[in-house]
Amino acid sequence: MLYGEDIAVLPPYKRPVNTVFQSYALFPHMTVAQNIGFGLEMQGKPKAEIDARVAEMLKLVRMEPMKDRKTSQISGGQQQRVALARALAPKPKVLLLDEPLSALDYKLRKDMQIELKRLQTETGITFIFVTHDQEEALTMSDRIAVMSKGKILQVGSPHDIYDRPAVRFVADFIGETNFLSGAVKSSAKGISKVKLDCGPEIAATADDGLKSQGKVTVVIRPEHSNLCALKQGHIKGVLENAVYFGTDTHYHVKLDDGTHFMVRQQNEGGSGQNGFKVGAAVGISIDEGTARILRD
Amino acid sequence: MMDAPLSPAALVAAENDKAVSRRSRFLTLPALAIVFVFGVLPLVLICIYSFLKPYQNGGVLWQFSTDAYLNFLFQRDIFDDTLQFAPDFLIIYGRSIWYALFTTVVCLLLGFPTAYFMATRPPEQRNWWVLLITIPFWSNLLVRTVAIMFIIRDEGLINDALIYFHIIDKPIVMLYTDFAIILGLLYSFLPFMILPLYSSLEKMDFRLVEAGYDLYASRWQVLKRIIIPLAKPGIVAGSLLVFIPALGAYVPPLILGGGRHLMIGDLIAQQFGSGRNWPLGSAQALILMAAVLVALYFYSRNEAGPVKHG
Numbered sequence A: 001m002l003y004g005e006d007i008a009v010l011p012p013y014k015r016p017v018n019t020v021f022q023s024y025a026l027f028p029h030m031t032v033a034q035n036i037g038f039g040l041e042m043q044g045k046p047k048a049e050i051d052a053r054v055a056e057m058l059k060l061v062r063m064e065p066m067k068d069r070k071t072s073q074i075s076g077g078q079q080q081r082v083a084l085a086r087a088l089a090p091k092p093k094v095l096l097l098d099e100p101l102s103a104l105d106y107k108l109r110k111d112m113q114i115e116l117k118r119l120q121t122e123t124g125i126t127f128i129f130v131t132h133d134q135e136e137a138l139t140m141s142d143r144i145a146v147m148s149k150g151k152i153l154q155v156g157s158p159h160d161i162y163d164r165p166a167v168r169f170v171a172d173f174i175g176e177t178n179f180l181s182g183a184v185k186s187s188a189k190g191i192s193k194v195k196l197d198c199g200p201e202i203a204a205t206a207d208d209g210l211k212s213q214g215k216v217t218v219v220i221r222p223e224h225s226n227l228c229a230l231k232q233g234h235i236k237g238v239l240e241n242a243v244y245f246g247t248d249t250h251y252h253v254k255l256d257d258g259t260h261f262m263v264r265q266q267n268e269g270g271s272g273q274n275g276f277k278v279g280a281a282v283g284i285s286i287d288e289g290t291a292r293i294l295r296d
Numbered sequence B: 001m002m003d004a005p006l007s008p009a010a011l012v013a014a015e016n017d018k019a020v021s022r023r024s025r026f027l028t029l030p031a032l033a034i035v036f037v038f039g040v041l042p043l044v045l046i047c048i049y050s051f052l053k054p055y056q057n058g059g060v061l062w063q064f065s066t067d068a069y070l071n072f073l074f075q076r077d078i079f080d081d082t083l084q085f086a087p088d089f090l091i092i093y094g095r096s097i098w099y100a101l102f103t104t105v106v107c108l109l110l111g112f113p114t115a116y117f118m119a120t121r122p123p124e125q126r127n128w129w130v131l132l133i134t135i136p137f138w139s140n141l142l143v144r145t146v147a148i149m150f151i152i153r154d155e156g157l158i159n160d161a162l163i164y165f166h167i168i169d170k171p172i173v174m175l176y177t178d179f180a181i182i183l184g185l186l187y188s189f190l191p192f193m194i195l196p197l198y199s200s201l202e203k204m205d206f207r208l209v210e211a212g213y214d215l216y217a218s219r220w221q222v223l224k225r226i227i228i229p230l231a232k233p234g235i236v237a238g239s240l241l242v243f244i245p246a247l248g249a250y251v252p253p254l255i256l257g258g259g260r261h262l263m264i265g266d267l268i269a270q271q272f273g274s275g276r277n278w279p280l281g282s283a284q285a286l287i288l289m290a291a292v293l294v295a296l297y298f299y300s301r302n303e304a305g306p307v308k309h310g
Helices: A032-042 A047-060 A076-088 A106-123 A134-140 A158-163 A168-173 B008-027 B029-049 B067-073 B088-119 B123-138 B141-152 B157-164 B178-203 B207-214 B219-247 B251-256 B264-272 B278-302
Strands: A017-020 A094-098 A126-130 A144-148 A151-156 A178-188 A191-196 A201-205 A214-220 A225-228 A235-244 A248-255 A260-266 A281-286 A292-294 B074-076 B083-085
Touching: A017 A076, A017 B207, A032 A047, A032 A076, A047 A076, A047 A106, A076 A106, A106 A126, A106 A134, A134 A158, A144 A158, A144 A168, A151 A158, A151 A168, A168 A178, A178 A260, A191 A214, A201 A292, A225 A260, A235 A260, A248 A281, B008 B029, B029 B278, B067 B074, B067 B088, B067 B278, B088 B123, B088 B178, B088 B219, B088 B264, B088 B278, B123 B178, B141 B157, B141 B178, B141 B251, B178 B219, B178 B251, B207 B219, B219 B278, B251 B264, B264 B278
Parallel strands: A017 A094, A094 A126
Antiparallel strands: A144 A151, A178 A191, A178 A214, A191 A201, A214 A292, A225 A281, A235 A248, A235 A281, A248 A260, B074 B083
């Protein structure tokens, strides 16, 4: 259904939807301008209108100097922009982007992400952006649908998806997460006391309607926890490894029941590791309100 | 390292490179020799023959003459020795060009869907289809043409079957007609159209077709604007591979045309055989070659800027 019209029954060439293909699929026997004008030409638009729209599109994607080049004579990023312009030229109601940035190198991808955002705002067209890059999904979207095996598992804002994952797959797929199993002891006002399998009892929030009894899984994002002195932590374990990432350090801690827990902590200058030694027993403090009970 | 003289190892390597290139040039000699002896030399010979006089029992008299070229268009009157315009050879040339063109067009119309079908099969199936297309090459053209004769003659398979089922009373005359010759030409040259078309289409990125549909092109527009332009190298190669040999075809018109509808190939063969006029045959062969070269020249000029892939 699109704007109240069932388009699944229409053949592809009658749907008001255009696609940016993963491989771009630019026509090698046409120039940049001919590629961009192809959709309009197929719709039977008058030549003057096509020329005007092509010029507008060339300007939008900043490819004016290249308009008479063959598509084999421009770089990958430029091909990407031509593919975008070609798909946008017929003013589709919805633009599908099938992993459009996966063929670009990191730096170019970052530039194109910003470019895409700009184009989306300027044209006001709905973009449906397929990606396997969770970071890309989080930074570019207004709404995310996480799919697995052909089913939509959760639809929501990037915030919702990241901070309030509904199911284990979503929590695991988007970003890094710690899963701790335990049993609910008591609940009140959406806050449950959970006795973790590794020993201690912690507070975790649960969505309405979630079971507040029996065995549950608690998720804690690595950046919502901090290493601390053994006695101050909510949970404890042995520091197994510390991986330095520049802006922050990832601490891999083995809990008493054998579960691995990762803590991501910002570096505070000085010598890395913030004074924690591998092999030492450490405590982990969890930011208030960040532990969540998951629907399994 | 940069300023230092070349190390002994580098010198040896450079020597080796030179030796290799000398040796590889040497290795091309046998092929060059074959091309020269069997390609260039006969052409020169034909060229010379066409300006000589025929010897009574075949062969040539070593006397300069342009009679062969004059005889191509004119006939010398037996009584008053004047030249009269005789279009017989021109008619045969015209017919040959018409047959060859018709064959090329029909081969293209039949071959394109076939090649498209082959190119859109799963990759592991495609080689089987190519193999099927090449099966006719496993047996001799003459044998296959005689087989066609047995199928289409008055008492042949088709007529016998039609009469047996009382669909017709009298056999349909097919053998020794234009139809028979063109059938023979089509049959002989269709694979030469399909294979280059297939290799062009197989290389094509079918995601472009999908992109065409996505941009509102109908099936016909996708064919006209995307598939055909991308298959153009194959169309050009296939057309040349069919047209040129069809123009000089010898076996199909001889066997299926029954000598009544001569084509250029048979005409030339006649001059060297029963005609015993080698200079005329040589001139006819050269005129054919010149015609093909001129046609190719204009063809390539009109097709300015062939489509490049990728």
